[in-house]
Amino acid sequence: MNQKKLLRVISMIMLLVLTTSLLLSCQSTPTTTGSTTGQTTTGATTTKGTTGATTTEKEVFSYPFDPPIKLTINRDNSPYDVSNIDPAFHDVFAWNVYKEKTGVELEVVGASSGAYEMSESFLLLLASGDYPDLMQANWIRFPGGPQAAMDDGYIIELTPYQEYFPALMQVYAEHPDWYQMVQTDDNKLYNFPYLRGDPDAHTETGMVIRQDWLDALNLEVPTTIDELTEVFRAFKNEYGLASAFTFEMRWLWLEWASAGLSSAYGYTYPFFVNDGEVKFGPLEPGFKAFMAQMASWYEEQLLDPDFPSINKATVQSKFASGEVGVAIQQLNNVIGCIEANAGTDYKVSGVPSFKNPATGDAMFSHYYQTYDGSFGVAISTKCDDIESAARFLDYLYTEEGQLFSTYGTEGVSYEMVNGEPTFTDYLWNNPTGATPGEVKGRVSMGANYAVIRWAFTGHMLDYAKVVHKEWVNENMANHVYPATTFTSIEAAIVSRNFTNIDTYCKESIAKFVTGQWNTTTDYDAFISQLESYGVQSVLDVYQAAYDRFAARSR
């Protein structure tokens, strides 16, 4: 069957490549010629409609493009598709407003790529040789990194075109740390990034605890592991629970989701940075102690025995129904729990990252990086009018564009109050009955595009904000392993060795916690097995990539 499938896939690929290349070659000519030079320079206020005068007209360029132009981009659906959206929102729908304000209409070509992995259909698009003008993908994950994507002729280097994206360059000038993240190791710019500008946007997951139960038992939100254990026991005994604490096991290694807890041991999975030195969590001393603690919770049935096989919906329902009193959850699920218990005494608190008693500070928390390459938009080598493409993408980094992408349309979803943008009643009490989050999702660009994400908690209700506030841990920014790029040789080492190491670590963590292995007797064998899988070579690669990152210009 598999072989058949493979053949089928390959043949489909061939057919797709053939047809798309035929279609594209017919299509791309008119769209790109429609957007070639001249129009950009005539755009806006002035009248000199001649090409080559861009330098003198740089100051006078203003949005929108006049006449309007078209650019192609890889997406699955047209961004202007409003068929699933309440007609009341059509006029203020962010993509429509974006089109009006910039005078650029996007046409969809090919398929979208994943936030982290490049999707198969996107790779087909790359293989076809006919690219849209703008290509949205995580170029850091391109084998060999963004440098290879430029060398192989997929996307162009943006550094020489800086004058066409002044707003973004201004943002970089104000945030040199961001500038460091978005360049290659050779200090080249390659895309218009998705930046989580708001520090609050870095953290969306953490530990929550039943505040009403704590109050009833005269307890405080725990700040040490011992206090936490006491709370677990108190909840289990007083409320007759099968177990007090639950979360999905994958959060022991994914996105630093349980890092607020393991922070107490100065450990997190997989890599982190301490004073310029890259560390691999399981090789750190804290790993053993953390595993022992988890195992004792599991043994005592304070930790949910089902935690390896449950999903977030089950965690949510357990925490909402009071089957457990403590959980690690994403904010959305916490909100779901609170809303399900509206009108009752149900009350939850966020638990801040635990401090490591040895060092006295909490290093980690859940973290999405400011820039990790996801959702960045690059300009392809097939784009005929680089200036227009760059100016179009630059719009959302201008002051006006940032306000629009965050708050929507002025006078509708926000107003300036004392110089500060403030959401209006349109958002808080929309006549259609849509929640503030839904309204924001329609009127603003928000996320998952080449924008800066601001006002992450701006539209949230107070009960969500207070939980979220506790999770945010500014220390994490100093310890997170940044989005570095690997050379193709390094990528091969990581691919070959790290798949095994990662598999082995996850498996071992599961065994340590569920008591199949014992930290006192099996730990040494675990470490020597890791060494035999080449953990040092992987660590060296991560360190080398980090050193190059640190040496980038700021």
Next chain:
Amino acid sequence: MAQHLSTGYLTRQGKLQRFKSRLVTDMKHNYTLYLLVLPVIAYYIVFRYFPIGGIQIAFKDYKPALGIFGSPWTIHYGFGHFIDFVTNPYFERLLRNTVLISFYSLLFGFPAPIVLAIMLSELRGRKYKKVVQTLTYFPHFISTVVVCGIITQFALSDGLFNQIGQLFGAQPVSFLQKPEYFRTIYVGSGIWQGVGWSSIIYLAAIASVNSEVYEAAALDGAGRMRRIIHVTLPHIEPTIVLMLIMSVGNIMNVGSEKVLLLYNPSIYETADVISTYVYRRGLLEFNFSFSTAVNLMNSVINFLMVLGANAISRKVSETSLF
């Protein structure tokens, strides 16, 4: 010797000539039929044979930018990806898990639809039969994602399985965290989902048995069991053998979908199979060449298994695929 060979060659040549001329005449006569078959031939060439050339990426370091033909060959004379996989520390475990899951699926999953088909065919009440049939088909139409979601819920320590177990005084066990239960769950749920659907082909085979044979057997005093053993089974034997040979050809294919949905790291020991490993590895680096190499290897083994099973069956039962 030379004489003999050359005459043989000539005769063959002559035969070929005759065949050609006959073919041309036939083509002129029945050109509509040839036109009719043309799309099918074109289909096979374009979609079945032409893409075979793409298999070469298993021996190359394929890069989309360079194309299939332009990509460089891997180290070890093009066998780099194969060696990489076989020397992987997890290779043995992946192979064992894959083969064992297939083997148990075959051992328990293969006879199940035959038994069901025979039982259904022996049923008298038409309505009852229809109901049973529909009920057994039904799981086939549930998507794997849903089935796995149901299994995961049932296998929890407070799930259905444990609630039933507790009625009989069993201690609650979180089944999907014990490596020793995974194969049972995988194979058992596979049978539950597929048994009705797979029994259709056997039901059809049984239906084609002439009812006079049964009547004759009954007149000779054969009871129900004897009729099944001596009439039904011999009649559907060719179908069984063909299905078996084809199933053997899937021994290396344990799809990643269901395993991915069911497993978690605490049961990697028995649940991690070749396809899931390739999937996880693919997440780190989209290495088409590596996955092609692994799949090619699987296909070659599968093909050899089919040949072997076919040869054995030809000897033992005189029924064979080719």
